[in-house]
Amino acid sequence: MTDPTIQAPAGPPPDATGDIVVSFSEVDAMVRKAARGAGYAWGMAEEAGRAARWLVAHGTEGPTLFNDLLTLVDGRTEEFTPDVSRSPWMSASGVICPVSAGAALSDRAANFAAGSTLALGETAFPVVLAPFLTWIASTRNLTIVIKAGGASAKLHAAGQSQEGLEDLARVDRGAVNLTLFAVSSGSMLEKSSRGVPVEVGRWRRLSDFAARTYVPTNEQSRRSGAGAGTSDND
Amino acid sequence: MVALRSPAQVMRLQRMGSFHATRLSFMPTLLRRLDREQWRFSVGDWSIGDDGVGHAVYTVHGPERSYSLVCFAHDLPDEQRSDRVIATAWDATFALFDGVPDARDMMRLTMNVPKQEAGRISDRELTLSRANRSVRLFEHVVASLAEGRQPDRDLVDDVGYLMRTTAVYGSGKFGAADRVAVADRPEMRGPFQAEMLTVWLIRAFVLDLVEHLARIRGGDAAVAIEPGLRRRFGIGNSTGLGMAPFLMNHPVLLNNWIVARETALQRVRERGAASPKQVKAFRDSLDLSIDNVRNWRSDHPLQQVKLVDLNADLNSLLHHVENDNPFAALMPWDALWQWGESNLSVEGQEALVSLLLEPHADIVDSLSDTMDADEDAAFHIDGSMTLGVLRNLIVKGYGWALDADFQSRENSARFWYVSEEKLEPRLGERYEEPGADLEQPLATGRDVALLAADIDAWRSTDRTVAAFLLTHPEHRHAVRRVQTSDKYPFAEIRDNLIAADMLPIDLLRCKLSFFGATRFDPRSDRWVRICMYLDAFFPHELLEPA
Numbered sequence: 001m002t003d004p005t006i007q008a009p010a011g012p013p014p015d016a017t018g019d020i021v022v023s024f025s026e027v028d029a030m031v032r033k034a035a036r037g038a039g040y041a042w043g044m045a046e047e048a049g050r051a052a053r054w055l056v057a058h059g060t061e062g063p064t065l066f067n068d069l070l071t072l073v074d075g076r077t078e079e080f081t082p083d084v085s086r087s088p089w090m091s092a093s094g095v096i097c098p099v100s101a102g103a104a105l106s107d108r109a110a111n112f113a114a115g116s117t118l119a120l121g122e123t124a125f126p127v128v129l130a131p132f133l134t135w136i137a138s139t140r141n142l143t144i145v146i147k148a149g150g151a152s153a154k155l156h157a158a159g160q161s162q163e164g165l166e167d168l169a170r171v172d173r174g175a176v177n178l179t180l181f182a183v184s185s186g187s188m189l190e191k192s193s194r195g196v197p198v199e200v201g202r203w204r205r206l207s208d209f210a211a212r213t214y215v216p217t218n219e220q221s222r223r224s225g226a227g228a229g230t231s232d233n234d
Numbered sequence: 235m236v237a238l239r240s241p242a243q244v245m246r247l248q249r250m251g252s253f254h255a256t257r258l259s260f261m262p263t264l265l266r267r268l269d270r271e272q273w274r275f276s277v278g279d280w281s282i283g284d285d286g287v288g289h290a291v292y293t294v295h296g297p298e299r300s301y302s303l304v305c306f307a308h309d310l311p312d313e314q315r316s317d318r319v320i321a322t323a324w325d326a327t328f329a330l331f332d333g334v335p336d337a338r339d340m341m342r343l344t345m346n347v348p349k350q351e352a353g354r355i356s357d358r359e360l361t362l363s364r365a366n367r368s369v370r371l372f373e374h375v376v377a378s379l380a381e382g383r384q385p386d387r388d389l390v391d392d393v394g395y396l397m398r399t400t401a402v403y404g405s406g407k408f409g410a411a412d413r414v415a416v417a418d419r420p421e422m423r424g425p426f427q428a429e430m431l432t433v434w435l436i437r438a439f440v441l442d443l444v445e446h447l448a449r450i451r452g453g454d455a456a457v458a459i460e461p462g463l464r465r466r467f468g469i470g471n472s473t474g475l476g477m478a479p480f481l482m483n484h485p486v487l488l489n490n491w492i493v494a495r496e497t498a499l500q501r502v503r504e505r506g507a508a509s510p511k512q513v514k515a516f517r518d519s520l521d522l523s524i525d526n527v528r529n530w531r532s533d534h535p536l537q538q539v540k541l542v543d544l545n546a547d548l549n550s551l552l553h554h555v556e557n558d559n560p561f562a563a564l565m566p567w568d569a570l571w572q573w574g575e576s577n578l579s580v581e582g583q584e585a586l587v588s589l590l591l592e593p594h595a596d597i598v599d600s601l602s603d604t605m606d607a608d609e610d611a612a613f614h615i616d617g618s619m620t621l622g623v624l625r626n627l628i629v630k631g632y633g634w635a636l637d638a639d640f641q642s643r644e645n646s647a648r649f650w651y652v653s654e655e656k657l658e659p660r661l662g663e664r665y666e667e668p669g670a671d672l673e674q675p676l677a678t679g680r681d682v683a684l685l686a687a688d689i690d691a692w693r694s695t696d697r698t699v700a701a702f703l704l705t706h707p708e709h710r711h712a713v714r715r716v717q718t719s720d721k722y723p724f725a726e727i728r729d730n731l732i733a734a735d736m737l738p739i740d741l742l743r744c745k746l747s748f749f750g751a752t753r754f755d756p757r758s759d760r761w762v763r764i765c766m767y768l769d770a771f772f773p774h775e776l777l778e779p780a
Binding site: 020021022023024025026033040041042043044046047050081084100103104106107108109110111135139193194195211213214215216217221 | 354356357405406407409410411412413414415613614615616617618651652653654655656657660662667668669672674675698699700703704707708709710711712713714
């Protein structure tokens, strides 16, 4: 019996076209591996997988967006890491990676209180910040308004319905402003766990990123790596 | 007051690799529920031809929901029979359907389930699985029954099963329903309940299949297997490294499994006078264990030594129970346990844990409700923690890792990786094979030791984890582990997982014991055959017809 979370998620069959329907855990595993393949440290890749899963669970396009994000930061993730000592936060490349920024925000959750504001410079795919912000909203009892690229979303504690995510998801890049309020309760999120359709080409592209983390097999490692014989005729 | 055993004692590979199934294991937990809630059973479809090829649908009906095992029987040439995950064809393939499948579902499953990894299932399915015949037993049983004879009991006991499953994929794999889709159903809340149900129904199907084939071959002369003997057939499983990293990747779940088991042991040890009924239950399970060890074969030298020890241990335990009257003690179960700790091997001690739990359903079984986990709760890092506090947590929980010299070849001999060919976890030799640059984050001890070294290099105990991680994102996964194992003391295996002498079968054995597997038969240091549901009821015996 095997472990779905460690096993690499399957890419689409070679002859597949159109959409492939994937589960949340496949999105998580695929984006985690793809993020590692694009150069993130494992712990950051875990954050990326988790964020992608959250996004599809909330009805936004996780896999597609992570394709574009990983293409942007490919091989130079540190240039997109925010310098948090500056205001607004800024990165060496001039564009902030939302996974790095989300993790940095999440790590600083204890600093946030109602009434405070925070500005981030040009940030790629600001909607990716949402899963990190809802966790902060949960743990600090806040509601967080995020504004970026003309869109605005109101984020509540995890488990609640999030307002404005769809608009925010349409923003590819923009400066981000966060404003934190004392909690105002949103409505409960209607839980979904249905499979998510993803265009095959995009899933395959993620799969290509993920494939960079795999070790090619030779006959010797095929035998010893798994440690089994070849015949089951007994 | 009896204390829980400590993580330092329990969370060692040698001990975890000696765990036995207990009444808290996921198979007995499932069967208790089906029995208690009076689930019903039906074979909704049996379309297996005279050539043994076709499909069948086995359904269990619960108080609120039904689940159906959709079975496909194939004609597999011997040369294609491999229990490796690299196989591409099997004797039988299966999916567990959420509900009762209609004609369209069946058409979709017929197109995909036989292809296994190369197919896709949907969120209407909970698991995907396959099995191969045990060639030496399967043919013998068909031939015997066809000729009107019962199969040879010794051969049945020797092999233990007619088919071996390999992978049982669940939790969203290959498009299946995510765990979150079913986790709030009482019958699916516990770990691996969908997988355990799948395997139990596979066992029933395989026994029915073998009787079907005997009828085809023998006509009127054919007989069914005598019910007592039928129970002696379990279902096999062959598991390799694919499963091994699970325990490292699910630290909170591991913690909760171990805590449940250790708490059960603690509760039993704290019990006062033993009732005659409890004593009898203990004796009965001891007899069963001795019987099980008698039929437990392994060609692997490591397991052979353990079996010799276990056999001696169980006999010495029997002698102790018969001659020293341990049940007369004020706290008889604790006395037995203490005797065991001084007189038994590690293998025997862990067998004793299982035996001690057996007579005490009233204080043990409810713990099975505590064995699932909210893994999200442990995911977030507390960035406000100071490096001084984090460093102390490392000393507290990872002294074993700080003491090890990871520069030495033997302490860093291996690396875990994912193979490009099978997309499965594998173990490589760091100094002999390429690929160590693509290492998976499973070298838990070494990674925490590296983290500790970089914390020390900062020479500041007041700075925060948040600041440290911005400079050192490569330590993020290790920080998460350290903070997790502070809250969940049984979350971390306290051994070097990349050491030259590390035995992956210890990881497999631990996990499989929680499933409820028996007869662990390592085929190398990294894959193992087991038996499941040996002596268990069949669906038609336990459940009323639907």
